[in-house]
Amino acid sequence: MLKNIMEHLSQVDTYGVISIVLFFTFFVGMLLWAWRLQKGYLNSMSALPLEDSQTPVTNPSEKDLRHE
DSSP states (O other): OHHHHHHHGGGSOHHHHHHHHHHHHHHHHHHHHHHHOOHHHHHHHHHGGGOOOOOOOOSHHHHHHHOO
């Protein structure tokens, strides 16, 4: 299968090869990043939208930026 792919790769333009290489490196990079994440961090991030805590505004200028 790899031999067949390499034989037909010469028919692909340079931009096609570059885009495949970029996609592959990005995909492998994201897999490595996801694999290295700590379980505690993932659990805290997954529970974040469910938390119902309001942080008090200490700076009056921040109140204007919140648009509530």
